[in-house]
Amino acid sequence: MSPATATRDAVRVPVAKPAPGRRSHRQGGWTPWLYLAPALAVLGALLVYPIYQLGLISFLEYTQAQVSGGEPTSFQGLGNYSALFSDSQFWSVLLATVVFAAACVLSTLAVGCALAVLLTRVRALPRLALMLAALGAWATPAITGSTVWMFLFDPDFGPVNRVLGLGDHSWTYGRYSAFLLVLLEVVWCSFPFVMVTVYAGIRAIPGEVLEAAALDGASQWRIWRSVMVPMLRPILTVVTIQSVIWDFKVFTQIYVMTNGGGIAGQNLVLNVYAYQKAFASSQYSLGSAIGVVMLLILLAATLVYLRVLRGRGEEL
Amino acid sequence: MKLTARTARAALTALPLAALALAGLAACAPQTSDNSAKSDDRSGTLRVWLFQEVSNGPKQQVVDKAVAAFEKAHKGADVQVEYIPVDTRAQKIKAAFNDPASAPDLIEYGNTDTAGYVKDGGLADVSAEFAAWPEAKDTDPTAKQSVTVGGKVYGAPLFVGVRALYYRTDVLKGLGLAVPRTQDELIATAKKVHRAKPDLYGLAVGGAYTYGALPFLWANGGELATENGGKYTSAIDSEASRKGVAAYTSLFGDTNCPAAKCAQMGGNATVTAFANGKAAMAIGGDFNHAAVEAGTVKGKYAVVPLPGIAPGSVAPAFAGGNNIGVLKSSSHRTLAVGLMEQLAGKATQRELFDAMGFLPTYTDVRAEVARKQPFVEPFVRSLAAGAKSVPVSPGWGQIDSSLVLPTMFQEIVSGKKDVAKASADAAKKMNDVFGAAG
Numbered sequence: 130m131s132p133a134t135a136t137r138d139a140v141r142v143p144v145a146k147p148a149p150g151r152r153s154h155r156q157g158g159w160t161p162w163l164y165l166a167p168a169l170a171v172l173g174a175l176l177v178y179p180i181y182q183l184g185l186i187s188f189l190e191y192t193q194a195q196v197s198g199g200e201p202t203s204f205q206g207l208g209n210y211s212a213l214f215s216d217s218q219f220w221s222v223l224l225a226t227v228v229f230a231a232a233c234v235l236s237t238l239a240v241g242c243a244l245a246v247l248l249t250r251v252r253a254l255p256r257l258a259l260m261l262a263a264l265g266a267w268a269t270p271a272i273t274g275s276t277v278w279m280f281l282f283d284p285d286f287g288p289v290n291r292v293l294g295l296g297d298h299s300w301t302y303g304r305y306s307a308f309l310l311v312l313l314e315v316v317w318c319s320f321p322f323v324m325v326t327v328y329a330g331i332r333a334i335p336g337e338v339l340e341a342a343a344l345d346g347a348s349q350w351r352i353w354r355s356v357m358v359p360m361l362r363p364i365l366t367v368v369t370i371q372s373v374i375w376d377f378k379v380f381t382q383i384y385v386m387t388n389g390g391g392i393a394g395q396n397l398v399l400n401v402y403a404y405q406k407a408f409a410s411s412q413y414s415l416g417s418a419i420g421v422v423m424l425l426i427l428l429a430a431t432l433v434y435l436r437v438l439r440g441r442g443e444e445l
Numbered sequence: 446m447k448l449t450a451r452t453a454r455a456a457l458t459a460l461p462l463a464a465l466a467l468a469g470l471a472a473c474a475p476q477t478s479d480n481s482a483k484s485d486d487r488s489g490t491l492r493v494w495l496f497q498e499v500s501n502g503p504k505q506q507v508v509d510k511a512v513a514a515f516e517k518a519h520k521g522a523d524v525q526v527e528y529i530p531v532d533t534r535a536q537k538i539k540a541a542f543n544d545p546a547s548a549p550d551l552i553e554y555g556n557t558d559t560a561g562y563v564k565d566g567g568l569a570d571v572s573a574e575f576a577a578w579p580e581a582k583d584t585d586p587t588a589k590q591s592v593t594v595g596g597k598v599y600g601a602p603l604f605v606g607v608r609a610l611y612y613r614t615d616v617l618k619g620l621g622l623a624v625p626r627t628q629d630e631l632i633a634t635a636k637k638v639h640r641a642k643p644d645l646y647g648l649a650v651g652g653a654y655t656y657g658a659l660p661f662l663w664a665n666g667g668e669l670a671t672e673n674g675g676k677y678t679s680a681i682d683s684e685a686s687r688k689g690v691a692a693y694t695s696l697f698g699d700t701n702c703p704a705a706k707c708a709q710m711g712g713n714a715t716v717t718a719f720a721n722g723k724a725a726m727a728i729g730g731d732f733n734h735a736a737v738e739a740g741t742v743k744g745k746y747a748v749v750p751l752p753g754i755a756p757g758s759v760a761p762a763f764a765g766g767n768n769i770g771v772l773k774s775s776s777h778r779t780l781a782v783g784l785m786e787q788l789a790g791k792a793t794q795r796e797l798f799d800a801m802g803f804l805p806t807y808t809d810v811r812a813e814v815a816r817k818q819p820f821v822e823p824f825v826r827s828l829a830a831g832a833k834s835v836p837v838s839p840g841w842g843q844i845d846s847s848l849v850l851p852t853m854f855q856e857i858v859s860g861k862k863d864v865a866k867a868s869a870d871a872a873k874k875m876n877d878v879f880g881a882a883g
Contacts, residue, residue: 185475196542197565197566198477199567297706302705392708393861
C-alpha cells in the first residue's frame, strides 16, 4: 500500500561502487548497467510507477465520485497540500508520529542491543531459548500480536490487570497509556531483528580485540561503548534506519489496538491518518498527499543520517 | 559524487531511457470508469448483491422464492444472487462502481449511503418506474425519502430499522422505579439504577453510538444540518442541538456508564451489554431483538419507545434500513427494475418480516405484521411518531466515515473539550464536507 514499503527494500540494495582505478576503464560503461538492469526493471515497476501515481493523484481531486466516473477528475495544483497543511489535526498527528516513532526506535535499539550482548554472555541452552522466544515474536504477524496484546490488557478479562490488581482499568482510554501499550507491542515484535543482526555483528568482531579490552580491565559497558559500537557502526546504522522507517509508518498495531486511532482520534499516527482519509472517507487525493509527505520525511531523514555518517568518514 | 567520464556516459545513455519511461507513464492518468449503461438486454444473467446477515438462511429462502417467481415470469432471465459481508460492503460496492464490467445489476445498500452513491454516479434513476409501480403508493414517506435525492428516486426501500428503549423489568421493579416517561426521567432513572447497583450500567450508552445519540439531539429540537436550496449547513452547534448533546453525554461518567469503558462503545457493544445482563436499559433496534432474546435477559425485559421531552412523547428515532437499487452500469435495466420490484414488493417484505423480523416499509403491511407480532409494536409506534434520517447530502457518507460525531461525543465524555467547543469543531468539519460535496 505504502510506497515506503518499497523504500525499505531499496535501502538494502547494495550499490555497486568500484574503487577508482582498480578496474580497467577500457570496458564500456554498459556492463554495470547490464548487470543492474533486472534489479532496475523490478524497482522501476514496483517503486517508481506507484510513487509516480501517488504523486499524480495528490495533485488531483480524486474521490470516489471521480473513480467511478460520477464526476470528472480535475487538477488541483497544490490544493490538497494546502488543505493538509492548514489542518491542525495533521500537525498534531505528525508530532505524535515523530515522538512515538522516536520512542519506539530508541526502545527497540536499547532492548535489541542489550539482549544481543546478553546472548554472547550466556551458555548454549539459555541462548537457544532466548533465540527461539525472539524468533517467535518476530514471526508473529502484527495483527495476531496486537490482538493477543489487547487480550492481555483487556479491562475485564485480561491477566495483566488481574496480576497487577488494577481492577477494570482501561489501558486504551488515556492517550499516553494507549500509546505506551502500542509501544510495548511494537518493541516486542521488532527487537528480534535488531538483536539477531547485532548479535551476528558481535560474533564477527575478532575475539582478540574483546579479550584485549577485557584484559585491560574494561567493564562490559565500556567494551560495548568503546569497542563494539565503533566496530558495529555500519550494522547499527542499518538497523537504526530500518527501525526509523518501520516505526514511522507503523499501522497495524495502532489500527488494531486503538480501534482505528483511539478515542476522538487521540492515538492517530500518520499512516493510520492517511488510511482514514484515503480509504475510510474515500478522499484518495488527500491520502496520497499524506503519503507523499511521509515519503519525503523518511527520505530526508535517511539522507541526512547517511550524510552525517559520511561526514565522519564512514561508509555504509 | 565525482563525475567521471564513465559515469557521465552512463548518465547520458540513461537519460533518454528515463525520459522514454516517463513519457510512457504520463499517459496513465489514474483510472476513471464509465458507468453509463450500454444496452438494455431483455434476457441473460442478472447479478444481485444482497447483504449477508448474521443468520442468513431464512433470508436466503425468502429471496430464493422471490427469484424463482421472477424467473418464471421472465423467460430467459437467469438471476444469480450473491451475499456480501456487511463489514466490507463499502469496499465491495466502491469496487463495483470502479469496475462496471464485473459489477452486479442490483444491490442492497444502507439508506444513509443513498446520496453518496448517487453522487458517485453508481445508482440509476428509477423515478418513472417507481411512480408507475402500484405498490409504491403505500410506501411510508420516511422510507421513500431515503431513496430520494434531489427529487429523483434511486431505488426501492427494502426494510426499515428503528431503535427504542429496552429495559429490565425485574431491575426497575426491584428498585421501585417506574418506566421513564420523559428524557429527564430516563437520565435520572439510569443514575438511580447505577447508584443502587454499581455493577450495572443504568442506560448503556456509547461514545461511538451515533444512532443512539441522535434521538436526544432531535428531541431537544436540534438538527444535524439544515438545508437551504440544496445546500446543507451543519446545525450541530445550535443551542437546541447542544442541549441534546449535553443530555446524551451527561450519561457518561461514574454516575451511569463510566467513560473509560463507554467512550469507546458502539451500538452493538451497548446491546451486547444489555443482552448479557450488564445494563438495566439500552437503546436497541428491532433488528437486535433476536440477539437480546438469545442473551441471559430473555423474559426479563420489555421495550418502549424512547421518551421525548414532554411526558408521554416519543423522541424522534433514527430511521435506518436498507434499500435495493439498480446500478447505472447495468446492461439489463428493465429486468433489473422488475426484479427490484419483486424483491422489495409487499409479498417479499411480508415474508422477510416473518423470516428475519425486518420491518416492512409499507404502512399497511407494517400495521398488519404488528398485529401478528406484539414485540414490534413499540418500534412501529416510534416510526409512527415521526422518525428522522441523516441529511440527504452526498457529503454525509464522508462525515459518517470520518467519525465526526463519535469524535465529538468522545471529546466531550473524555473531558478534552466542553460541549460548546466540541460541537463548534464538529460543525466546522461538517461544513467543510458539505461545502466540498455541494
